[in-house]
Amino acid sequence: MRWKKILSELNFINRCKRYNLPLWQCPHFLFLIIGLVDIFLIFTSYALATRYIEDPATAALIVLLVAAILFILDFIIEKSVENLAEANLMKSEFISIASHQLRAPLSSARWALELLLSGRLGKIEEKQRDYFKILKDNLDEMLNLLSDLLIVSKIETGRLPCEKKEFSLVKLTQKLINEYQSLAESLKVKVFLESENDFNVFADPSQIKMAIENLLDNAIRYTKEGGEVKIKILQKDNQIYFEIKDTGVGIPKEEQKYIFQKFFRSSNILQLQPKGTGLGLYIAKSLVERSGGKIGFFSQEGKGSTFWFTLPTKK
Amino acid sequence: MKKILFIEDEAALQKTFKEILTQEGFEVISALDGKTGLELAEKEMPDLILLDLILPKMHGFEVLRKLKEKEETKEIPVIVLTNLERLEDVEKAIELGATTYLVKAHYTLEEVVEKIKKAFK
Numbered sequence: 548m549r550w551k552k553i554l555s556e557l558n559f560i561n562r563c564k565r566y567n568l569p570l571w572q573c574p575h576f577l578f579l580i581i582g583l584v585d586i587f588l589i590f591t592s593y594a595l596a597t598r599y600i601e602d603p604a605t606a607a608l609i610v611l612l613v614a615a616i617l618f619i620l621d622f623i624i625e626k627s628v629e630n631l632a633e634a635n636l637m638k639s640e641f642i643s644i645a646s647h648q649l650r651a652p653l654s655s656a657r658w659a660l661e662l663l664l665s666g667r668l669g670k671i672e673e674k675q676r677d678y679f680k681i682l683k684d685n686l687d688e689m690l691n692l693l694s695d696l697l698i699v700s701k702i703e704t705g706r707l708p709c710e711k712k713e714f715s716l717v718k719l720t721q722k723l724i725n726e727y728q729s730l731a732e733s734l735k736v737k738v739f740l741e742s743e744n745d746f747n748v749f750a751d752p753s754q755i756k757m758a759i760e761n762l763l764d765n766a767i768r769y770t771k772e773g774g775e776v777k778i779k780i781l782q783k784d785n786q787i788y789f790e791i792k793d794t795g796v797g798i799p800k801e802e803q804k805y806i807f808q809k810f811f812r813s814s815n816i817l818q819l820q821p822k823g824t825g826l827g828l829y830i831a832k833s834l835v836e837r838s839g840g841k842i843g844f845f846s847q848e849g850k851g852s853t854f855w856f857t858l859p860t861k862k
Numbered sequence: 863m864k865k866i867l868f869i870e871d872e873a874a875l876q877k878t879f880k881e882i883l884t885q886e887g888f889e890v891i892s893a894l895d896g897k898t899g900l901e902l903a904e905k906e907m908p909d910l911i912l913l914d915l916i917l918p919k920m921h922g923f924e925v926l927r928k929l930k931e932k933e934e935t936k937e938i939p940v941i942v943l944t945n946l947e948r949l950e951d952v953e954k955a956i957e958l959g960a961t962t963y964l965v966k967a968h969y970t971l972e973e974v975v976e977k978i979k980k981a982f983k
Contacts, residue, residue, distance in 0.1 A: 650945050654966040655874045661971040662878050667885055690967050697947075708949065 574631075577624045581617065588613045639700040646693045646700070653693070657686045688822060695826040698757070699809065702833045709751045709837045716748045716755070716787055716858065717780055723759055724778070727767060735772045738763075742780040746787045748858040750838035755858070758834040761827035762791050762854050768820060769795035770851070786840075786857040797848040806844065807832045815848065831856075864982060865889045867908035869899030869925065870943070871917050879912070882975055896920030900928055903935050910981055913960075915944040915951070923954060930959040939981050943974065 560570070570576050591613070595606040660683050662668060664676065671679065701707040717740070724738050731738050748755070766776040774794040781788050796815050798806055805811045810825040835842045835856045846852035866888050868879055873894065880890045891906055893899035896917040903911060911929070915922035922942065929935045939961040944951075947965045955963050961981055964974060 647945060650967050651872065654945065655872055655878070658971040658974075659874060659878050662882055665882075665972070667882060694967065 571623070574624050574628050577620055577627070581620050581624075584613065584617060584620070588617075636704060639703045642696050643700040643704070646697045650690065650693050653686055653690055657683065657690065660686065692824050695824050695830065698830055699826055702830070702837075707754070707837075709754065711749055711751050711838060713747050713749050713861070714752045715745050716789060717742045717745050719752065719756060720759060720778060720780065720789070723756065723763055727763055730764075731767050731776070734767060734770070736767050736770045736774050736776060738767065738776045738778070740778045740780070744782070746780055746782060747860065748787045748838075749861050750840065750858045751834075754834040755838060758831040758856070759789075761831040765827055766791050766793040766795065766852075766854070769793065769816060771795065774851075782860075783857065785860060787860055788855060788857050790853060790855040792851065792853040794851040797850050797852055798844075798846040799848045803844075803846060807842075863887065863889045864910070865891065865906065865908040866910045866912060866978070867891050867893065867899065867903055867906065868912045869893045869896065869917065869922070870912070870914040871895060872914075878971070882971060883978070886975060886979070888978075894918075896922060896925045900925050903929060903938065904932070907934070908938060910978065911938055911940045912978070913940050913942050915942060915946050915955075923958060926955065926958045926960060941978065941981060 560576075588610070592606075592610060595609060599606055660679060663671065664679050664683065698707070720740055724740055727738065763776070763778075770776060770793045776794075777792045779788075779790045779792075796819060798813050799815060802811075802813045806813070807828050809829045811829075812823060812825040816823070831854075832842050835858070838858060840856050840858040842854070842856040844852055844854045864887075866883055868876060868883075868890060870876055870879075870892070871894050876892045876894070880892065883890045891902060891908065893902050897919040899911075899913070899917070900920065902908075913922050913925060917925070922944065926940060926942070929938065929940060936959070940959065942955045942960045942963045943966060944964075945966050947968075952963045962977055964977060969977075
């Protein structure tokens, strides 16, 4: 397994193909060439020094020449890495523009549908209502996906300013629990908050709100009927510790290392809840870390998961 | 009857809002671009303006700035209703004198209607 990994790392042709770049522009290939040139340089310097010591000018000239080649190669590497970064940026920008453009017609369609569903335009039959509801649920899901994609593209292009200030983490959490009450009730899940104090943190409130929303939404959705979600907020050393524990499906052990990756959804979740973007935990992690915090979890498949994060208390 | 001017280039949205706001007892007049919106505001003197930002002929910010510059129209409350959600856009709108800033994707139709009613109180 390990050997395979090392071999695939060395297979630069495949890696270059993945970036869709010509060989001479691919950083991995150029690094290899530089390595070879380096070894060559060492040997020739040795050979030259021993043989032509009476003619240092020639030796110096050759070394200079090799150094110049190295310099040019270095320059090309820098350029190609830059190109990659540029392409990545363009991708994120494209997602951002596409999301914005898609949002306008989707919001418009959703509002028109809401007007229909409200009965203001006339009575709707029960069967019709069911199908309008399917349309509305799908539109809502698309809008949620677009919001998530927009945040991810903002994180990746560095266009999400982090505006830190002091606020009560307990009050924010309580407010969010109230907002999620109807979802929790519909899934028959109880949510509790335990905290001895009104702990203040120094972080970006809107980003932390988003992080908690994602953790809370997951905890409620992936808990079985009649289950519980317990949130604890306490002080640990100089930091505030937030913990959210559910009695949900848990994360299979072999998949735990992927949990914060973009678009990752664990196999047991896919069976339970086919809908979802797999962006929530990636967003939560990025946002907590931007405010100077840490995030982690422990989980046992079939028993539940506990996600935690810490945040600083002052500047 | 309170009069609302809705400046929005998307005809489908105009139709939806006209329907619901008329049902709620408001008179709704519409403009499909910024320039017409500004002219209508001066002519009709509405009690409230709903303003999109990305508009043909004149950008929403420009409309807002001109509305707030004129003595006759500067007291009319303006609700910005847009898909732009960058912090700098929100700040700019508030600085120019918008009463409320609503991102379309974040609100249901009924919620927007509630915000409009609240603006009259």
